[in-house]
Amino acid sequence: ESVVNRIAAGEVIQRPSSAVKELVENSIDAGASTVSVAVKDGGLKLIQVSDDGHGIRFEDLPILCERHTTSKLSAYEDLQTIKSMGFRGEALASMTYVGHVTVTTITEGQLHGYRVSYRDGVMENDPKPCAAVKGTQVMVENLFYNMAARRKTLQNSNDDYPKIVDFISRFAVHHINVNFSCRKHGANRADVHSASTSSRLDAIRNVYGVSVVRDLMEIEVSDENAVDGIFTMDGFISNANYVAKKTTMILFINDRLVDCTSLKRAIEFVYSAILPQASKPFIYMSINLPREHVDVNIHPTKKETVNSSALAQANTQKEKGTDVSTATGA
Ligand code: ADP
Ligand code: MG
Numbered sequence: 001e002s003v004v005n006r007i008a009a010g011e012v013i014q015r016p017s018s019a020v021k022e023l024v025e026n027s028i029d030a031g032a033s034t035v036s037v038a039v040k041d042g043g044l045k046l047i048q049v050s051d052d053g054h055g056i057r058f059e060d061l062p063i064l065c066e067r068h069t070t071s072k073l074s075a076y077e078d079l080q081t082i083k084s085m086g087f088r089g090e091a092l093a094s095m096t097y098v099g100h101v102t103v104t105t106i107t108e109g110q111l112h113g114y115r116v117s118y119r120d121g122v123m124e125n126d127p128k129p130c131a132a133v134k135g136t137q138v139m140v141e142n143l144f145y146n147m148a149a150r151r152k153t154l155q156n157s158n159d160d161y162p163k164i165v166d167f168i169s170r171f172a173v174h175h176i177n178v179n180f181s182c183r184k185h186g187a188n189r190a191d192v193h194s195a196s197t198s199s200r201l202d203a204i205r206n207v208y209g210v211s212v213v214r215d216l217m218e219i220e221v222s223d224e225n226a227v228d229g230i231f232t233m234d235g236f237i238s239n240a241n242y243v244a245k246k247t248t249m250i251l252f253i254n255d256r257l258v259d260c261t262s263l264k265r266a267i268e269f270v271y272s273a274i275l276p277q278a279s280k281p282f283i284y285m286s287i288n289l290p291r292e293h294v295d296v297n298i299h300p301t302k303k304e305t306v307n308s309s310a311l312a313q314a315n316t317q318k319e320k321g322t323d324v325s326t327a328t329g330a
Pocket of ligand 2: 022026
């Protein structure tokens with residue numbers, strides 16, 4: 001059974017950057033206004049995500065890392081929400097099957113916090129009282145210690161740190177009211193350091209630099225006549241002056257960071273048709289649409305989003321044994 005769990009966990013957490021993404025999303029879900037990430041060895045040795053969110057109650061600690069533990073559904077009618085937002089209580093559990101997880105947390109009004117370590121879904125010891133300021137710190141050590149081949153691939157490939165920086169940069173552009181930082185463990189200088197702001201352009205300037213911001217145009221679309229509800233899209237796209245060899249696409253759908261290769265290709269195509277002299281675009285786009293039109297569960301990493309009809313197709317193919325997901329973790 002433990003091998004099965006490990007393999008399943010390795011699907012949910014494919015690389016250190018996927019663990020970081022899940023941890024940061026949890027911090028944001030916990031209402032954090034500051035999220036700090038520190039990483040050793042591209043995340044293989046250590047990933048540490050600290051937040052000042054609402055913390056985890058003592059009585060929830062024993063089941064925290066069991067699969068399907070989630071505090072993010074309260075009623076049966078939330079099933080649609082779980083389906084669409086990927087609230088499945090699998091991320092933390094998965095990390096305990098492929099790494100050593102230690103949680104330190106304190107909830108509002110408590111005099112001290114608790115620290116507890118997990119392995120294979122269960123607590124290794126009773127939670128120990130400890131000093132804590134506010135919120136939660138999750139530490140993942142020795143990721144993939146029990147998956148030799150995965151470890152080797154990751155060690156050989158260029159380390160995952162740039163991807164981690166990339167994720168945090170995107171979060172910082174979308175969640176502008178949160179302070180983000182990301183650094184190599186022990187380093188004085190943070191590689192992403194974004195102070196909360198009320199202006200999206202400030203956030204982009206913070207992370208991607210002033211030269212990018214200079215060449216951006218605002219985009220805004222809203223369609224209340226869209227089938228089944230409201231569709232809105234807002235963001236920024238670079239103009240003809242912008243110069244870059246690679247497309248930067250920051251896409252949030254219903255506040256979840258996702259990849260959508262087909263949309264990216266479509267935008268690149270139109271962009272180069274309209275601005276043939278221009279380089280590859282920079283795009284930040286936040287799309288909101290009725291949840292039943294989004295399904296982020298196409299892949300365990302929840303990063304590639306497709307619409308329901310594509311999902312139906314994908315499911316048929318899955319039954320035939322084809323892995324259709326193209327989530328890159330990039
Ligand atoms: P999910 O996010 O899908 O609910 P996770 O495995 O990511 O599942 O997390 C399980 C649960 O642990 C969450 O529902 C939440 O209640 C709690 N949790 C995880 N991280 C944090 C955090 N940083 N702050 C507060 N609660 C957290
Ligand atoms: Mg989560």
